[in-house]
Structures are given as C-alpha cells and as structure tokens.
Amino acid sequence: MDESYDTVAIIRKEIFNFTDTYVINVKDPENALDxxxxxFAIDAEKCTRNKRQNFLALSS
Incomplete structure (x- = not known):
C-alpha cells in the first residue's frame, strides 16, 4: 500500500513447486523494483531463520 492506502502490488507465493516461487502483480511499473x-527481504529472512533452526538442531 502507498500513502493513499492504494494497492501497489499483489504478491503471492505459489505452492506445489520444488523451490520458492513468487508471483508479483504490480499496478504501476514504477513500483516494480520496490x-x-x-x-527479496521476506525470502532472505526466511532463509536466515531456516539456517538458524538447522544449526540449533545440529548443535543439540
């Protein structure tokens, strides 16, 4: 959402894929990079969390 509470993009994660696959529908192409x-930020946080959980499980 932007300042006027207008939808900027719709982002969804596809299921039934071997890798994380996201579909991004952007209303205005100027907002595509954002x-x-x-x-990317969501996916990076998810990867970091998974690595931390795997490390803790191995060190126990």
Missing part, C-alpha cells in the same frame, strides 16, 4: 525488493 515490490521485488520486498519479496
């Missing part, structure tokens, strides 16, 4: 960076 939407992509938002998805």
């Amino acid at each position: 939407a992509l960076m938002f998805v």
Whole structure:
C-alpha cells in the first residue's frame, strides 16, 4: 500500500513447486523494483531463520 492506502502490488507465493516461487502483480511499473525488493527481504529472512533452526538442531 502507498500513502493513499492504494494497492501497489499483489504478491503471492505459489505452492506445489520444488523451490520458492513468487508471483508479483504490480499496478504501476514504477513500483516494480520496490515490490521485488520486498519479496527479496521476506525470502532472505526466511532463509536466515531456516539456517538458524538447522544449526540449533545440529548443535543439540
């Protein structure tokens, strides 16, 4: 959402894929990079969390 509470992009994660696959529908092409960076941030946090959980499980 932007300042006027208008939808900037719709982002969804596809299921039934071997890898994480996201679909990004952007209303205004000028916001495409912002939407992509938002998805990168979410995915990076998820990867970091998974690595931390795997490390803790191995060290126990």
